[in-house]
Amino acid sequence: MKIRVTPRGAARLLAHHPWVYKSDVLEGPNSPGLYPVQSTKGVLGLALYNPVSEITVRVFSFTDAGRPQEVLLENLRKALQRRKAAIAQEPVGGYRLVHAEGDLVPALVLDYYAGHGVLQVGSAALEPLTSELTEVIRAEIPLQSLLARNDQKSRSLEGLPLQIKPLLSQVPDSVMVREASIQYRVDLQEGQKTGAFIDQRDNRIRLQAFKGKTALDVFSYHGSFALHLAQGFEQVMAVDSSAVALRRALENAQANGLTNITPKEANAFEFLREEEKRGAHYDLIVLDPPAFAKGKRDVERAYAAYKEINLRAMKLLLSGGILATASCSHHLSEPLFYQMLAEAAADAHRTVRVVEKRSQGWDHPVLLNVPETHYLKFAILEIV
Structure with a gap:
């Protein structure tokens, strides 16, 4: 047919x-x-x-x-083979092994955490092939376990149930993952997405090059940016609205022998406004918010939200300070992202230099024909 x-x-x-x-x-x-x-x-x-x-x-x-099934499985095999060298170099690292449309395996995400795989299937056409997908994965990548984290809400649009089940061996609740000189714990069973946000891995490592006295990691989650910043800054504050996430951030800090990370449970918008009122200043600020624009109709509201937090951050930075700011909303295009930053700089009355334009990690490939695969914008800016 x-x-x-x-x-x-x-x-x-x-x-x-x-x-x-x-x-x-x-x-x-x-x-x-x-x-x-x-x-x-x-x-x-x-x-x-x-x-x-x-x-x-x-x-x-x-x-x-x-034959369609053979072609699809070959696409999967090629995607896995493209990641083999990275895994061989750092087997206890975290990588995306399959990035859905970016790897011509639509609706399939597979992440690797220190020898353990987490799979997400988002298509009713793909779901019946789970055992065949698993066979290809096992043949190409040495895994200690493989978990199907099919709990994403988008599955309901495909008429699929939400479920979490092991596909290979007994899956641990969590594992330690190494990222350059840092290690952090990943919740395989209950963490956000597949357990962690590895699309920001290369950007987190990049920020290790910066040094100073005070740094601020806003929307910190498990302290992923804060851990890297704590190696080059005397004091780092990790801000998140979730007390549970901040407890994990402190556990991660302890695992790395870091004592200079201070957790702060707060609403990010309210926190930034209060810091401005009290005249606080920082040498470096990271803004890594969730996707404010879930759909096209959300872009105007999301634009305003991104602008507010970036404007506040620009006001809090000392001259020569660094703002590392991100958007993972693919509906907010890169041109719109930088337009928003320019407007925030103008309204903050600050001269802002673009140090570097960055994006998602190499293991989250972008197809030029498919704008949706380019979702993460990451800018490193300097207050002149």
Whole structure:
């Protein structure tokens, strides 16, 4: 059976964007699966298909060469092989082994934490292939355990249940992961996402190059940035609204023999406003907020929220101070991100120099044809 799409759907696929929405699917099977996609222009590729999903078609090959399942599993195999050298170099590190569309394995995320794998499946067409996916993963990557963390809310859009279950061996509750000279604990069973935010790994390591007296890590979670900053700054404050997350941040600090991290349980917006009122100053501030824009309709509100925290941070920094600021909202484009920063600098009456433009780690590949794969913007700025 084949899927037939409208001219508009075909135009997206011909531009090598892998998604076709339900409104542009003319005909298709009644049940999810892997099928060829075609239009009046002929066969356009091979895809995951789910008739009840808003993103009905997710292409993983823009040719029709080969059996769909074999092609998909080969894409998975190639993605894993691209990460082997990094794992061999640092087997107790944390890496993304499969980055969904970025690796031409749509709706599949696989993260590696010190020999343990965490898998997330986000498509009803892919779910029945879990055992085949597991076989390929085991053949390519030496794993002590593999956990299916299929608890993301987006699964409900695919008609899939939320569940967490082991796929290989007994899965520990948590593991210690090394990141350059730092180690931190990852909650495999209950941590956010797959357990940690490894897309910021290279940016955290980059900040080890900066030195000073006082640093501030806002939206700190488990203290990931604070741990790296504590090696070069005399005092680091880790701010988060979650007491549980801050307890883990302190545990991570103790595991690294660091005594110069101070936790602060607070709402980030309120904290920054209060710090400005009391005339506080810092040498370096990190802003790593959650995604304020979950959808296109949220962009205006998110823009204002990003601008407020960045404006406050710019006012708190000493001359020569560093602001390391991020957005993981893919709906807030990179041009909009830097426009927001420019407006914040103007309203803060500060001259701000761009030291470096950065993004997500190399193991979270970006496809130029798929803007959605470029979601993390990270700027290192200097107050002149």
